[in-house]
Amino acid sequence: MNTASLLVFDGLLLLSIVSLAWASLATRDERRSVILFMAFGLVLAMAWGRLLAPDVALAEAAIGAGLSGALLLAAVRKQPRPLSSGSTRGSRYLDGAQVRTVSRWGVTLLCAALAGALAWALLHAFNNAPQDALHRSISANLEASGVSNPVTAVLLNFRAYDTLLELAVLLTAVLGIISLGQTTTGYTPAGPVFEGLVRWLVPILILTAGYLLWVGAHAPGGAFQAGATLAAAGVVLRLAGRRIIGLPDGFMLRIVMVAGIGVFLLVGLTVLVLGRPFLDYPPAWAGALILMIETAAMLSIAATLLLAFVGGQPRSMPARAVANQQHEEMS
Amino acid sequence: MLTAQLLYGLTGCVIVALGLRGALLHPSLLQRVVAINVMGAGVFMMLIAIAYRGPDLPPDPVPQALVLTGIVVAVSATALALALARRLHVEQGND
Amino acid sequence: MINLLSSILILAGLFFYLAGSIGLLRLPDLYTRLHALTKADNLGLGLLAAGLALYSQHPLTALKLLLVWLAVLAASAASAHLIARQARRQETRP
Numbered sequence: 151m152n153t154a155s156l157l158v159f160d161g162l163l164l165l166s167i168v169s170l171a172w173a174s175l176a177t178r179d180e181r182r183s184v185i186l187f188m189a190f191g192l193v194l195a196m197a198w199g200r201l202l203a204p205d206v207a208l209a210e211a212a213i214g215a216g217l218s219g220a221l222l223l224a225a226v227r228k229q230p231r232p233l234s235s236g237s238t239r240g241s242r243y244l245d246g247a248q249v250r251t252v253s254r255w256g257v258t259l260l261c262a263a264l265a266g267a268l269a270w271a272l273l274h275a276f277n278n279a280p281q282d283a284l285h286r287s288i289s290a291n292l293e294a295s296g297v298s299n300p301v302t303a304v305l306l307n308f309r310a311y312d313t314l315l316e317l318a319v320l321l322t323a324v325l326g327i328i329s330l331g332q333t334t335t336g337y338t339p340a341g342p343v344f345e346g347l348v349r350w351l352v353p354i355l356i357l358t359a360g361y362l363l364w365v366g367a368h369a370p371g372g373a374f375q376a377g378a379t380l381a382a383a384g385v386v387l388r389l390a391g392r393r394i395i396g397l398p399d400g401f402m403l404r405i406v407m408v409a410g411i412g413v414f415l416l417v418g419l420t421v422l423v424l425g426r427p428f429l430d431y432p433p434a435w436a437g438a439l440i441l442m443i444e445t446a447a448m449l450s451i452a453a454t455l456l457l458a459f460v461g462g463q464p465r466s467m468p469a470r471a472v473a474n475q476q477h478e479e480m481s
Numbered sequence: 482m483l484t485a486q487l488l489y490g491l492t493g494c495v496i497v498a499l500g501l502r503g504a505l506l507h508p509s510l511l512q513r514v515v516a517i518n519v520m521g522a523g524v525f526m527m528l529i530a531i532a533y534r535g536p537d538l539p540p541d542p543v544p545q546a547l548v549l550t551g552i553v554v555a556v557s558a559t560a561l562a563l564a565l566a567r568r569l570h571v572e573q574g575n576d
Numbered sequence: 577m578i579n580l581l582s583s584i585l586i587l588a589g590l591f592f593y594l595a596g597s598i599g600l601l602r603l604p605d606l607y608t609r610l611h612a613l614t615k616a617d618n619l620g621l622g623l624l625a626a627g628l629a630l631y632s633q634h635p636l637t638a639l640k641l642l643l644v645w646l647a648v649l650a651a652s653a654a655s656a657h658l659i660a661r662q663a664r665r666q667e668t669r670p
Contacts, residue, residue, distance in 0.1 A: 153484075160485060164492045171496050171519050175503035180511050187515050194522055201489060201533045202540045206525075209552050218518060218556050225511060225563045257505050265498035272490045272527065285541050300542035301549070309546060316550045323557035327564040331571065341661070347654040354647070374553055451553070458560035461567070 163200065167193050184222040191215025204370035205301045208362070212378035217455055220385050224334065224459065296436025297367040305372065306440045310414070310429045317410045317447060324407065324454045327462060334461035339391035348390045355383035363448050367437065373444035377451025384456040397456055407457070410450030414443050489530035496523030514562050521555045578630055585627030592620030606663050614656040618649050 170193060174186035191214045198207035288300060288308065295303040305313050340348060359379040366372030380396075387395040398406055417439055418429040426432065431439045500523055503516030525548045532544035599612025625645045629638035 157484065160488055164488060168492060168495060168499075171499050171522075175499065175507065175512060175516055175519065178509075180509055183509075183512050183515055187518065190519070190522070194526070197489070197526065198529060201485065201529050202536075203529050203532065203545050203548070206529060206545050206548050206552070209549050210525075213556050214518075214522070214552050218559055221556070221560050221563055222511065222515065225567070254506055258502055261498040261502040261505075264501060265494045268494040268497060268527070269491050272494065272531075273487075275531070276486060276490070284543060288542060300539070301545050304542045304546040305549065309543075312546075312550060316553055319554050320557045323561040326561045330564045330568045334567075343654050343657045347650060351647075351651070372549075374549060455556070455560075458557065458564075461564060 160200070163193065163197055167197060180226050181223075184219065184226060187222065188215050188219035191219065205299070205366075205372060205375070208370060208375040209378065212375055212382065213455075216382055217378055217385070217459070220382075221459060224461070227334075294433040294436070296431065296433065296438075296440050299366060299368055299370065299372070301370075302366050302372050302440070306443060307431065307436060310418075310443075313447075314411065314414045314418070314429075317414065317450065320451065320454050321407060321411060324457050327458055330462065332462045336393075337389055337391045340389075344390055348386055348392075352383045352386060355379055355386070359383070359448065359452075363444055366444065367441070373447040374451060376444075377448040378455065380448065380452035381455035381459070384452065385459050388456075388460065395456065395460070397453060397460070403453065403457075406449055406453045408450070410443075410447035413446035417443055483533070483535055485535075486530045486533055489533070490527050493523045493526030493530060496520075496526060499523070510566050511563075514559055514566070517562075518555060518559060521551065525551055578633065582627040582631040585623050585630065589620040589623030589625075589627060592616045592623065596620065607660055610656045610660055614652050618645075618652060621645055621648055 167190065170186055170190040174183050174190055177183050177186070191210060195207045195211040195215065198204075198210055288304065291308070292298065292300060292303055295307040297303050297307070359376040362371040362379060363373060363376040364371075366376070384396040397403060414429075417431070421430060421432070422428050424432075497520050500516045500518075500520030504513050504520060507513050507516060528544040528548050528551075532541040534540055593616070596613050596616030599616060600609050603609045603612055622645050625641040629641045632638065632641075
């Protein structure tokens with residue numbers, strides 16, 4: 151490919167990324183900031199595609215731009231309209247803590263110094279000879295890992311412990327969200343246009359999630375992207391004002407939420423009992439085990455992300471227990 | 482060292498600084514959460530630039546897996562931060 | 577030959593995107609801007625997808641691009657409708 155044209159493309163892409171980030175943080179209007187952040191996420195996904203990271207691009211588009219944007223937009227709901235285009239008077243998020251101009255300049259200089267330090271470290275790292283040992287050992291062991299997509303192999307086999315802890319982080323965040331209060335108010339039922347869209351969009355999203363889960367073994371995809379797509383289906387149902395958004399009730403919800411971690415631990419401990427190190431799958435079974443773990447992880451991720459969007463205690467908890475809890479906290 | 486790595490890595494540093502400044506100075510809590518996400522995106526950009534090895538060689542999968550993990554952790558932290566903000570305003574009686 | 581044809585289609589798509597963006601910046605009203613954005617951008621996407629499908633010379637990729645275009649068409653039409661309806665409601669509110 152012509153390197154000059156690629157350079158122009160890179161320059162334009164990076165310019166738009168930096169301008170979107172700047173604009174998102176420079177504006178005073180919160181809605182505008184959130185929408186610019188979503189656009190930033192999508193252009194970032196393009197950058198990941200250009201840097202030959204398609205799994206990351208899929209995840210960024212689905213989770214980073216899509217679900218983060220949905221969460222942030224749900225948070226600015228019911229804000230009073232800004233009086234002028236610049237003010238956010240009456241916004242519920244203003245702290246009242248303004249920083250003096252001198253301190254602002256000090257912080258800006260410190261951040262610039264941080265950027266300089268990071269850039270120096272990066273250049274220093276690049277100037278040393280590239281260490282290929284890790285990459286070579288991954289390519290050497292790829293067949294034994296059970297999948298042929300190297301990113302999936304790293305995530306679910308070579309560094310499976312990290313992924314297990316990541317699922318635990320997700321679960322902890324949702325436990326925090328549940329313990330903080332009731333679900334956010336629902337949305338009004340959809341009109342005919344939106345309802346028509348929902349009727350065919352949600353089945354396609356579910357199908358796409360299944361496809362991403364399956365194809366993650368040999369092409370870009372995987373459990374996280376599939377889980378995010380499934381959560382997006384639930385978000386669309388909730389935005390259309392439906393009561394049933396795909397989350398199971400009560401006990402089943404708890405089962406689904408811990409399914410990812412549970413199956414992961416079960417596989418790891420079974421392997422341990424059979425005499426191998428923790429989470430070291432026997433190569434003959436590795437593909438099947440990874441698929442099993444990924445399926446449970448997909449359901450778990452979808453349920454937790456959807457619960458995070460819905461915003462609080464699921465409706466299935468008895469109202470009296472909830473009211474008693476809140477009474478205890480108040481007094 | 483490739484040109485693309487250099488460009489994207491340095492832009493990642495700039496975006497981290499932008500996000501940090503916003504996270505420290507912005508008056509609105511919501512936009513501080515956005516700024517922290519922007520910081521995260523800058524770090525991811527640095528990692529993916531490190532993983533890139535040119536148009537001919539396959540990229541290094543380990544930083545890409547780290548970034549994938551980071552994206553999921555960032556969204557769960559954002560969700561928790563927003564729930565905390567909502568509860569904060571209920572408790573302060575602003576709602 | 578195929579490259580030439582697909583380049584022409586892609587450039588035509590880019591022209592429509594440019595027109596949509598100019599409309600976004602220059603038109604006076606929310607409704608006119610929505611109109612320009614939805615119509616011009618979707619046509620641009622269709623031409624872009626056609627050019628890419630031709631370039632890839634693989635029927636499965638062409639099918640995927642067609643499905644992408646149809647999905648974006650429906651989703652953006654519904655979103656434009658919802659935005660316009662909400663804006664209309666907020667106008668008529670006292």
